[in-house]
Amino acid sequence: MATLKLRGNDLRKLGYPEGRAITLALDILADRQLSKLDKGSALALLQKIKDDPYAYLRDSLWRDLAKEFVPEPSRNVVLNPQVKDYRRYGEAFIEDGARRQMDTAMQLPVTLDGALMPDAHQGYGLPIGGVLAVDNAVIPYGVGMDIGCRMALSIFDLPPRYLGQRTQELKKMLHAHTRFGGKEVFKHPADDPILDRPEFKEIAVVRGKREAAINQLGSSGSGNHFVEWGLVDITTEDNELGVPVGQYLGLLSHSGSRGLGAAIAQHYTKVAMEKCPLPPEARYLAWLDLDTQEGQEYWRAMNLAGEYASACHRDIHRRLSQALGEKPLAKVENHHNFAWKETLPDGREAIVHRKGATPAGQGVLGVIPGSMTAPGYIVRGRGERDSIQSASHGAGRRLSRTQAKQQVSEGELRRLLRDKGVELIGGGLDEAPMAYKDIHQVMAHQQDLVDVLGSFTPRIVRMDAGGSGGSKYGGE
Template sequence: MAKNTTKLHGKDLRQLGFTDDKQISLALDILDQRELRRLDKGSALALLRDIKADPFKYVRDPTWRPLAQELVPQPSREVRLSPEVKDYRRYGDSFIEDGARRQMDTAMQLPITIDGALMPDAHQGYGLPIGGVLAVDNAVIPYGVGMDIGCRMALSVFDVPPRYLEQRRAELKKLLHHHTRFGGKEVFKDPYDDAVLHRSEFKEIAVVRGRREAAINQLGSSGSGNHFVEWGVVDITAEDNELNLPVGPYLGLLSHSGSRGLGAAVAQHYTKLAINRCPLPPEARYLAWLDLDTQEGQEYWAAMNLAGDYASACHRDIHRRLSQALGEKPLAKVENHHNFAWKEELADGREVVVHRKGATPAGRGVLGVIPGSMTAPGFIVRGRGERDSIQSAAHGAGRRLSRTQAKQQGSEGELRRLLRDQGVELIGGGLDEAPMAYKDIHQVMEHQRDLVDVLGSFLPKIVRMDAGSGGKSKYGGE
């Protein structure tokens, strides 16, 4: 039998510049697959030459991905932190726990860090603390954005007097039951077909392509933990306000949720990738970044923006369903997000990537909602564009107790009494989200007077959260 002269050997690949035995073995194994055996020797060599010259072009190719990933340049092992902590502004310093300060100090030692700030609601998280704002040079830190990408607040204000909350309480409670979904199991039988579901990223990026079906099913639903949908009283106090609303009370609908399973999948995938690409000391491990000049960095940036837009679509659906059920069109809406990264300019004109993990954008004239707890008011605010805070503000009251501590230190009876005394009805929820677990929102707002102007408030009255087990809530409601 004549010898097959088209088959490549290791020496052929070495002549192309392949020096690693693992890479050579991978290339030969792939070429031995049935669909590639028909390639003549010249075509095979040309293909391998192209892959070696630009492996980034092939990292999403299902056939050549293993080889391309081996060929992608790796950073030198162990990225060193700066011995000095860059200066940054802390708001309500005595109000912030040591763990959050230590995490922010570490973030300010990254070689890519340019500026930072810590908000008064700050508490310890993973990587960047919750309430941390970090400006870096041409890079993005997946865990500096966080797991729940694009998590946001959305408020609708209705031309309905607040007495409606007492006169029609049972009806409003039913609307929350029928038109909201929470946690990992509750979905709508008739999910809304939002344009975001047809974005090209769902075809172009593998990690989100695999989440599209779940994203369709979860559209309009809310997460567990501190996510909620609630009816309450909006009180507009500033005569000069961008909402064009007269001073006075209104019925309001406030929601807090993020990008659901889609955002979590993006965060997990690219955090793992960043940690492998950018090995840091143990204390900084979750601050690993992706350079925006790389394909991985560009992929994450596109996936992050998709997840943020998906989170916004979920809120649109929540407010659409409840507005229609109520039979009222909102007079005004306010929406803002956190757990995101933005390309912005600093005062000196430098373009940076600003991470706001649990921090609200507060550029001059930018509107937002900063919630308190289920028994404390939230505030409608207008940003003042403060440079020292990198045009940011707190995103809520901030946790005073961890979830475990809240469960250990609180009691069901105490929570029931507090809710009754404040005239709040809770559907779902649990001790881990009890008001006692949170800081005093009024103190938080006092520490950021230079960052935002208050236009009004929102006081919750009927709150729905995930019931955890999916059964009836122990704290009122079903």
């Protein structure tokens, strides 16, 4: 009988805990009713029972096993009845859904402090634009799916007229040296030291994504990710870039940790939800204690994903700099969808989650984009305490993806692109500029958080032709 070949190790690989659950599963599979199941089907069934035990509680055969995976009521975590006070920037145009999600996050027993940025909109768990400081714990969905997603800007000593004179040449460079979405990869991906990190051997979920990480190195995701040529305007003489006031050619990219980051987020969110059962409205805010093995594993995996995202940007900018035949005068890189160990102003150690929010500590540089037809800003953080040293990571969505597709026509998008002098390669209506908030209004609400050193205005934009997944200037 095929199922008799199953062993305890097969179930442990599915995440079955030692003890009664494994014994019950093997005993039940020995039943004559299941004698015709092959090993693959049996394992698939056991996985379903573990992932959704509630669906099997009325099944007389599997009831006892399913109960092993249903959290005991006594384990449920109770939210604090009061919402801790937190600062909201640009509150008048933050949607109610984002506000409610942040309120819930401020009721977690581990929460120390929080803030909501002016680009905030509703997401899963922590809202996009949410900043949450917690005590000795990390929330996988407080970080998000696209771990370590970031902006990277290279500034070249070439005049603005280069954009107009070499438009076709610059478009060809984007076609030749960038890859987007789930199917496009380089025939010969670059090598990078990140691929030799020990986490690829020591953490199961990471190990399973190494091959994909090799193939996707230097590529960008779908929907919200882009690589674009544009005009950099440095307006502040006193800047850490070492670039004089003036106008330059710029290359800006936005992408994250690809399939590696998504796999890490999905796996450890499930683990957290099993370990930390929360009320329905807070279930995606389940956390992992950093004193546990699972918490330490996630922390290592998250940091690896963030550095992998940086390696992808490094490869994008290397390829295009070589094609251009120019070395950058300066570079700026900043990331969001991450968690940092920091000290709060009152001296408490905290894990600070910035989901769709930019670090803005004293003197920290970053780029805050607008939309494909609106300028982004090169900024320097002011270290504001009330925002937990954070700022927005973009303009933030005004319309959902579905709303954008329903309310914006192809003709409207083409006319706007023509009027703004923007060449678009790929993209979709869900990423139309009309779907985003006014970046000037967003910046007006965070004058206390950052100083503006200059701007970046897009001129040639490449995105995934599929136009799906994430949101360009405010994604998960």
